[in-house]
Amino acid sequence: MTTVGDDAANRLARRKRVQFLKKLIIFILVMAILIPTILCIILGVQLHSVRKELKELQAQVKETSVIYSADEVEEETGAEENTDDLVSGVDTSDLDSDLTDDATDELLYDENVRKVYLTFDDGPSSNTEQILDILAEYDVKATFFVVGKEEEKYQALYKRIVDEGHTLGMHSYSHKYDEIYQSVDSYAQDMSKLQEFLYDLTGVECKFARFPGGSSNAVSKVDMRELIDYLDEQEIVYFDWNISSGDASSGYISTDEILTNCMTQLPQYKECIILMHDASNKDTTVEALPMLIEQIQAMEDTIIVPITEDTEPIQHIRNDERMEDN
């Protein structure tokens, strides 16, 4: 009986072990399926959020490239390109020139920076090429208030002034005081003749002028205010000067005198428009030019710039009126 009872107990125990092993195998199988599934779901969610972040970053890179290189971005389409392509699409040379322009702009609008405008009247002449060569050597831009000269040898000089980034302004076509200052009509005729002449040669429609002798000249038979009104109607801005190099005098003026005239007056103003002449008999002006540029460039917080639409004009007549008003 005891043996029979033992056998029964053994069978029961074995069945239990088999059942336990069966459960264990099923558990292991379930886990073998469940764990990778859960891992897959977690990884899937993570992948989704990483993709979202990547898209946001791509959008940011694209915005940056719009600022620096609009042309490049026009060619980019869709959001699928990788970031490397977008970054390499940015032309770094454009970036450099943008930064340089920004730096110059900053100086230009900085009230603490002295702006010096080199202006040359009466050209072109046999000295124009030399003046342009010197300006190019120092990478300095100036302003030329020119007259009408029809000789073949001068024609290319108007174009060279424009091509090399200088400002072309109008002085007068004939530069004959007794003709241009006879009436508003004669002045208007002379100036529109010059404007057309310069447009034909350079493609530039000049919007800057300087009166021969300045707006404060005592020669004109017409009230200068009438001529100024005419220029206003034509939307032409006239510029006088606050620093004279002294080279207008008919007699000889030395290089040293020109330099001294300019350099003693320069510290007085934040905006300096220097009057000089581009004429065949003004050799000392050409000789003084390199030293003048070097001495101006050596001054602190000072830049040499050409006249532009943003330049606040120095006007003898208007300035006098303002002083009277005050």
Ligand SMILES: [Zn+2]
């Ligand atoms: Zn002149």
